[in-house]
Amino acid sequence: MNKLAQTIAAGAAAAASIVSAAGADTWRFNNFLPETRPETAELEKFAADVNETLGEEQIKIYSGGSLGLPNTDTLRFLPKGAVEMSLMWANYLGRDAPALSSVVVQGTIGSIEEFEKAIPTVRKIYEEEFADWGVSSVGYAAIPMLSVSVFCRDEPVNTLEALKSKKLRVWARDQVETFTRLGVAAQIIPQEEMYVAMKTGVVDCALYPALYAHTVSLQEVASHASFLYPMASGPYVIGVATDKWEATDAATKAAITEAADALWERTNQYEDDFQRELAAREELAEAGITWAEDFPQEDRDTFVAAVTETWAMLAEEAGGNAPAYRERVLTALGR
Known part of the structure; x- marks a missing residue:
């Protein structure tokens, strides 16, 4: 079998x-x-x-x-x-x-x-x-509409350059491809395994939305966090x-x-998402997570550029309907 x-x-x-x-x-x-x-x-x-x-x-x-x-x-x-x-x-x-x-x-x-x-x-x-x-x-x-942050065990990381020296947990292949383009070692770890991976040092940092961090007790294994990018x-x-x-x-x-x-x-309601994000950060801070400055705008622009390249690459690699799907979404976005 x-x-x-x-x-x-x-x-x-x-x-x-x-x-x-x-x-x-x-x-x-x-x-x-x-x-x-x-x-x-x-x-x-x-x-x-x-x-x-x-x-x-x-x-x-x-x-x-x-x-x-x-x-x-x-x-x-x-x-x-x-x-x-x-x-x-x-x-x-x-x-x-x-x-x-x-x-x-x-x-x-x-x-x-x-x-x-x-x-x-x-x-x-x-x-x-x-x-x-x-x-x-x-x-x-x-x-x-989530705000994705980098949660780290031992020290604050809020630049792409600093992230290059860390092992990063992500949850999808497109993220692996994007961070690889940026020189960051990223690996997919399911969220049910993330707590142990952080606690035991399998990874140093984890990509995760602050809004949901408490649902996986991330505050128990991470001590620092910094916002990187918005995610739809x-x-x-x-x-x-x-x-x-x-x-x-x-x-x-x-x-x-x-x-x-x-x-x-x-x-399908998004108006209060950012306020809920800020409230989640406050709760995490009270639980012991120190919030560093956001990743600088230059790094965030670099990240978006890498994601855009990944999107085109994945569509081309997948073949079949993938390029047409991407074009349909781009058309809907008016790009």
Whole structure:
């Protein structure tokens, strides 16, 4: 049995072991985000809305990887029926669907105004791409406009030159490519492994949004932080295997669609993001993190230039629909 089959089998076994408690007809919703993330609360509200409309527990959410299904394998296990529903994020799926990695490369869109122009096009691209994998996009949850900072264990780092002497944790390939262009050693470490990696010195610093740092207890293993760049990301997608969705009765489809529309309306709001960022920094400072000066504007401009080169490179490398996807987003942005 190969690794993929083992992964799916293990996840299916874990999911099956809890079906009896949830009910045989209940849809298991695989949510890779921790229970402490605000998006998880929104997904719980989505499930509660569906269940209330139908008058029964149709959807039950399992968060934080509790079903043992890696988020990078979603396009493999979801169509095979390991779970009925799953959260998906395009930036985690580039191994299997390379074109997804070039739709929105983090760091290329630096303002809310620009991002709002791009969102309808991004959603349409996701719908098309996931359909090719036998997955229907039945809902979306917006990701806040985040401010990404460099968190370090032992000393403050707030220049690209200083960062070159550190080992940096990132979460996506486009970041690895970008920092490599800048002469920085970066490696992908899943967020569930980041705490130990920082604590044991596997990495010296970690790229992470201050807004979510407390959800992974980053303040316990980092002592310094500095803001580097604003980040707009494509939305999370709620996926269902297309054959499963097509076989679903009209009442359940309507309940899910209505709840998903409400989820999007609640999360597709960006006006308060920066104020929440500042509040998060204050809380982290109270927990012991010292905030250094932001990376200088010259470094931030250098970073954006490197990201732009990475975006073009990834689209060209992925081939297929990737260059066209990038052009569609650029057109939506008016560039």
